[in-house]
Amino acid sequence: MSSENFTISKKALITLIAASIVVIISLGIGQTFGLFYFDFNADLDISISHFGFVMGLQLLLWGVFSPLFGVITDKYGGAVAIFIGFVFYLVGVLFFYSGFNTGGYFTLTIGVMIGIGLGSTAIGIPVSVVAKHFPASNRTIATGIVTCAGSFGYFVSPLLVRYSLVETGWENTLLYFCLLLGVGLVVSLFVSTPKIPVGVNQDNNQTAREALKEAFANKSFIYLTLGFFVCGWHIALVATHIPTYMADKGLPDWTPAMVLALIGVFNMAGTITSGYLATRYSKKKILSAIYLLRGVSIIYFIFLPPSIFNSVVFGVTFGFLWLSTVPPTNGIVAHIFGTKYVGLLYGIVFVSHQIGSFLGAYLGGVFYELNGNFDYAWYGSIALSLFAGLIHLPIVEKAIERTQPA
Secondary structure (H helix, E strand, C coil): CCCCCCCCCHHHHHHHHHHHHHHHHHHHHHCCHHHHHHHHHHHHCCCHHHHHHHHHHHHHHHHHHHHHHHHHHHHHCHHHHHHHHHHHHHHHHHHHHCCCCCCHHHHHHHHHHHHHHHHHHCCHHHHHHHHCCCCHHHHHHHHHHHHHHHHHHHHHHHHHHHHHHHHCCHHHHHHHHHHHHHHHHHHHCCCCCCCCCCCCCCCCCCCHHHHHHHHHCCHHHHHHHHHHHHHHHHHHHHHHHHHHHHHHCCCCCCHHHHHHHHHHHHHHHHHHHHHHHCCCCCHHHHHHHHHHHHHHHHHHHHHCCCCHHHHHHHHHHHHHCCCCCHHHHHHHHHHHHCCCCHHHHHHHHHHHHHHHHHHHHHHHHHHHHHHCCCHHHHHHHHHHHHHHHHHCCCCCCCCCCCCCCC
């Protein structure tokens, strides 16, 4: 652990707290839409393939708009980008609550508008802003705290949402979402971006276009981007379809909420652990281990007899590995390319993550309608775990040395 002060300024501490609240709200709400499926199916006649497509579209647009919000963040600051995102998020939920919730409206509100909103309010932009406040020695711990906050949202939201769905119905639950998103609008104003990010060479006159060209010419950036695709597939498949999978296995109707809550609480431990380990050991090896262990967790879950105990084991193990990929992934981007354009570059990596998310959510639903089960989706997840475990190993964790013009 470095002897440098962890909190380098009051503004850094305020930003760290505000960014953490932002991701608690954003990820906490976004995590729970899978629990709405049975209500949407019964009341709005939403099929599982349509539901999977819309959830996948939401995640895909989250990724597509992340680089755009990254540019806004790098130019105008994180507060502006996150505020705009919460406006889209809130309007999407509010329109759906107001009755624009069937057919194309379901796609527009839950898929498109919330997807755009997640582009700046979820993990990528808050993490990149916090990263600018901290030196390399403490950066992964700081970003791990923000990711951990999102995990806390993952933990409490499934329990609260299931209770609300049972006691008050899905319409009132969406109204509660609107109130929380209003809080997010206010908190976003406290996410400040330093004029000169910590650790940035003030003589670095690199443009965003040059940063992108440099990144895409770097094989390590490509490997990292391909690996993050797998992370997205895993997370979307589980978050979207675990309620249906468990219902088909005859498990009690409270089991999916329990598993998602376990994922949330153990994700807090996983992200903090990976953030700490990334300050001491090779980040690429940590990522490789995470993806391989995800495959082991899935194999345990799908090949052993369905039970409450095995569901708990899956929630604990997969939860520990859930967002633990984020601190080392962001850390590699910042270490290789510096923090000046970390919002933009991490946003590009995250596009790959969300393409994987779209396919995991959508194809999971398609496989289910075609075969009556999720077997092929799970088998694909195991194969992708092996791929991701191997693709990170050739990454070169070395900062680029740029020649300054005379």
